[in-house]
Amino acid sequence: MERLQKVIALSGYCSRRKAEELIQKGQVKVNGQIVTQMGVKVSNNDFIEVEGNPINEKEEKVYYILNKPRGIVTTTNDEKGRKTVVDLIKTEKRIYPVGRLDYDTTGLIILTNDGELTNYLIHPKNNIEKVYVAKLKGIILKEDLNKICSGVFIDGKKTSKAKAKILRVDKKTNTSVVELIIHEGRNHQVKKMFEAIGFNVLKLKRESISFLTLDGLKSGEYRPLSIKEVKMLYGEKNN
Numbered sequence: 001m002e003r004l005q006k007v008i009a010l011s012g013y014c015s016r017r018k019a020e021e022l023i024q025k026g027q028v029k030v031n032g033q034i035v036t037q038m039g040v041k042v043s044n045n046d047f048i049e050v051e052g053n054p055i056n057e058k059e060e061k062v063y064y065i066l067n068k069p070r071g072i073v074t075t076t077n078d079e080k081g082r083k084t085v086v087d088l089i090k091t092e093k094r095i096y097p098v099g100r101l102d103y104d105t106t107g108l109i110i111l112t113n114d115g116e117l118t119n120y121l122i123h124p125k126n127n128i129e130k131v132y133v134a135k136l137k138g139i140i141l142k143e144d145l146n147k148i149c150s151g152v153f154i155d156g157k158k159t160s161k162a163k164a165k166i167l168r169v170d171k172k173t174n175t176s177v178v179e180l181i182i183h184e185g186r187n188h189q190v191k192k193m194f195e196a197i198g199f200n201v202l203k204l205k206r207e208s209i210s211f212l213t214l215d216g217l218k219s220g221e222y223r224p225l226s227i228k229e230v231k232m233l234y235g236e237k238n239n
């Protein structure tokens with residue numbers, strides 16, 4: 001038996017805090033009955049619905065990594081009818097992306113129906129490393145990068161320590177290419193970090209998340225994670 005809000009969070013539907021809010025608002029049913037009391041415990045045999053959606057904890061878990069192309073949205077369903085990352089993957093399961101890449105950002109994204117792993121991977125306190133390569137307008141100097149590495153203010157909050165190195169500068173086209181390693185996942189974080197020091201990002205690609213890389217995956221291609229890789233991600237979680 002587990003607490004209702006925990007089971008909802010583990011399903012990946014929303015965070016535990018949001019689940020508590022939904023319970024209080026009368027948006028959660030257990031076996032057809034609205035539950036507004038906090039702390040109710042449920043088992044695998046209970047039928048749970050949140051905002052009318054059944055939560056199915058027993059579904060087999062699946063995991064994919066995708067090399068996201070440009071011009072694809074990172075949601076399960078786009079109100080403007082644009083192609084989503086989920087549309088690129090052939091599966092019967094109700095998968096969703098872990099975190100977000102902008103419409104024009106390319107690179108590595110994980111998709112799964114495992115809410116527990118999702119919540120772990122996106123929570124900033126768990127320090128999951130993400131490597132990005134950004135092409136910038138202008139010629140960047142080491143001093144500029146030092147500012148980014150020690151933290152810059154975006155949306156009124158300082159970013160945590162990062163690592164960065166210059167990969168190339170091209171004086172003819174007045175552009176630079178920089179590798180940036182961060183552990184957070186705030187909205188448009190990389191673009192805003194460079195904007196904070198006066199540089200526009202022209203192109204952005206996520207090269208890796210933790211030990212997962214894009215090796216062998218061309219743009220638009222995906223593959224399931226191996227059992228070993230999933231265990232390693234869970235291994236990080238339990239370290």
Ligand code: URA
Pocket residue numbers: 100101102103105187188189190191192204
């Ligand atoms: N940071 C951004 O600015 N955009 C992304 O898509 C990912 C990280």
